[in-house]
Amino acid sequence: MSxxxxxxxxxxxxxxxxxxxxxxxxxxxxxxxxxxxASTESTESETAEQAATAATEAATRIYKDFxxxxxxxxxxxxxxxMLGDIPGDLLALGITPAGNDWVNEPYIYKDDLAGVVDxxxxxxxxxxxxxxxxxxxxxxxGGPDDTEIFEKMSKIAPTVIFNRDAAxxxxxxxxxxxxxxxxxxxxxxxxxxxxxxxxxxxxxxxPGESATVYLSLAGDFYVMGHFSLTxxxxxxxxxxxxTKVQExxxxxxxxxxxxxxxxxxxAGDHVFLLSSPGTDDEVEAKKLMEGPLWKSIPAVKNxxxxxxxxxxNASDPITMERFLEELPKIMGMK
Numbered sequence: 367m368s369x370x371x372x373x374x375x376x377x378x379x380x381x382x383x384x385x386x387x388x389x390x391x392x393x394x395x396x397x398x399x400x401x402x403x404a405s406t407e408s409t410e411s412e413t414a415e416q417a418a419t420a421a422t423e424a425a426t427r428i429y430k431d432f433x434x435x436x437x438x439x440x441x442x443x444x445x446x447x448m449l450g451d452i453p454g455d456l457l458a459l460g461i462t463p464a465g466n467d468w469v470n471e472p473y474i475y476k477d478d479l480a481g482v483v484d485x486x487x488x489x490x491x492x493x494x495x496x497x498x499x500x501x502x503x504x505x506x507x508g509g510p511d512d513t514e515i516f517e518k519m520s521k522i523a524p525t526v527i528f529n530r531d532a533a534x535x536x537x538x539x540x541x542x543x544x545x546x547x548x549x550x551x552x553x554x555x556x557x558x559x560x561x562x563x564x565x566x567x568x569x570x571x572x573p574g575e576s577a578t579v580y581l582s583l584a585g586d587f588y589v590m591g592h593f594s595l596t597x598x599x600x601x602x603x604x605x606x607x608x609t610k611v612q613e614x615x616x617x618x619x620x621x622x623x624x625x626x627x628x629x630x631x632x633a634g635d636h637v638f639l640l641s642s643p644g645t646d647d648e649v650e651a652k653k654l655m656e657g658p659l660w661k662s663i664p665a666v667k668n669x670x671x672x673x674x675x676x677x678x679n680a681s682d683p684i685t686m687e688r689f690l691e692e693l694p695k696i697m698g699m700k
Contacts, residue, residue: 423441424441425440425441426438426439426440426441427439427441429526429543429544431506431526431527431528431544432506432527432528432529432540433506433508433512433513433516433527435516435526435527437520437524437525437526438524439501439524439526439544440500440501440524441546442546443500443501443545443546444500445464445497445498445499445500445501446461446463446464446499446500446501446502446503446545447463447464447465447466447485447494447497447499447501447502447503447523448463448465448466448502448503448505449466449467449489449502449503449504449505449515449519450466450467450468450503450504450505450530451468451471451505451680452505452530452537452680452681452682453466453468453469453473453479453482453682454473454475454680454682454683454684454685455537455538455541455682455683456503456541456545457475457478457683457684458538458550458551458554458682458683458684458687459538459541459542459545459547459550459551459554460547460550461545461547462478462479462481462482463482463503464482464483464497464499465482465483465484465485465493465494465497465499466479466482466483466484466485467484467485467486467487467489468487469482469483469484470484472642472677473677473680473684473685474677474678474680474684474685474688474689475684475685475688478684483497485497489515489518489519491518491522494519494522495522498523499522499523500523500524501523501524501525501526501544501545502519502520502522502523502524502525502526503525503526503528503541503544503545504516504519504525504526504527504528505527505528505530506527506528506529506530507530507531508531512527526544528540528541528544531593531620533597534597534681534682534683534686535555538551538554538555538683539551539552539555554683558683558686558687558690561687561690562601562602562603562604562690563602563603565690565691565693565694566602566603566604567603568694568699569693569694569697569699571603571604571605574606575605575606575635575636576605576606576607576608576611576634576635576636577599577600577605577606577607577608577634577635577636577637577638578590578607578608578611578632578633578634578636578637578638578665579595579596579599579637579638579640579679580629580632580637580638580639580640581621581639581640581641581676581679582639582640582641582647582648582650582651582654582676583641583647583676584647585646585647585650586623587623587624587625587626587629587654588621588622588623588624589610589611589614589621589622589624589629589632590611590620590621590679591607591611591614591615591618591619591620591621591622592607592615592620593620593621593681594620594679594680594681595638595640595678595679595680595681595689596611597681597686598681598686598689598690598693599638605634605636606634607634608632608633608634608635610631610632611632611634626654626659627659629654629659629660629663630659630662630663633663633664633665634665635664635665635668635670636665636670636671636672636697637663637665637666637670637671637672638671638672638673638674638696639651639654639655639671639672639673639674640673640674640675640676640678640679641673641675641676642675642676642677643675647676651673655671655673672696672697672698673696674692674696678692
């Protein structure tokens with residue numbers, strides 16, 4: 367099975383300069399009496415300072431990326447091509463990529479990618495060249511493919527590799543550092559944490575209550591470690607992994623192909639079975655749920671088994687944020 371299947375779950379900076387208003391003159395011998403409000407003066411002063419800073423800021427800076435490359439990148443990138451299945455990282459920072467190689471995947475936020483050019487995979491280098499990006503962001507997995515892609519893309523524009531498999535907040539901060547959007551990243555994280563706490567308070571889990579995520583995919587069944595959807599489940603106030611899933615996490619396995627016979631061994635207090643609606647994968651999932659093996663799982667007996675669209679199996683910020691509203695619905699809560 368390809369990494370693309372499993373890991374499916376892959377702006378212009380405007381500087382506004384205001385002139386300072388003065389009212390020191392007079393017309394026809396009449397003295398001007400209106401003054402600029404203090405708050406306006408403060409805002410204008412701050413804006414002027416920002417503009418002055420931007421004017422003296424270097425156009426480029428050296429960035430050392432995930433793979434150790436030291437690359438001269440634009441301080442304020444204007445047109446970004448992103449390689450990888452997580453364009454949601456940029457969207458969370460207020461940036462829409464010019465191009466992406468996974469844009470046609472069934473993302474939860476697919477409508478937000480309208481207008482993003484599909485550069486294909488293998489990459490259509492002519493399309494990338496036509497886009498004329500000033501920065502290319504490459505999702506890196508630490509393998510030999512990273513170097514090959516990096517070398518090709520670097521001939522078109524400054525290319526930076528970031529750690530695809532980092533935890534969502536860490537990865538968002540890394541991407542934000544590259545594109546000079548650190549404040550936006552921290553604001554998103556703070557907002558998410560408030561919303562997540564409210565959701566977990568609503569669900570009201572008991573301490574240590576566990577959950578397991580299974581995938582029906584390409585005729586096989588998988589159990590997720592700490593990756594994609596489980597990053598939304600295994601967090602403060604949320605679920606814990608089951609004992610067997612924790613073993614996967616300890617071995618840094620993000621997922622594992624399992625036989626149906628051992629599927630119950632990984633089950634937590636709650637189980638989630640994901641498949642793609644209207645496909646053979648959904649048919650196989652339904653067959654599993656109708657059989658005695660699935661029905662023998664305690665979570666199933668306790669009505670704590672749930673099904674969901676496999677598109678939720680993602681760890682980008684946009685999917686995670688929207689999942690906060692979806693999870694209570696999946697669990698049958700009003």
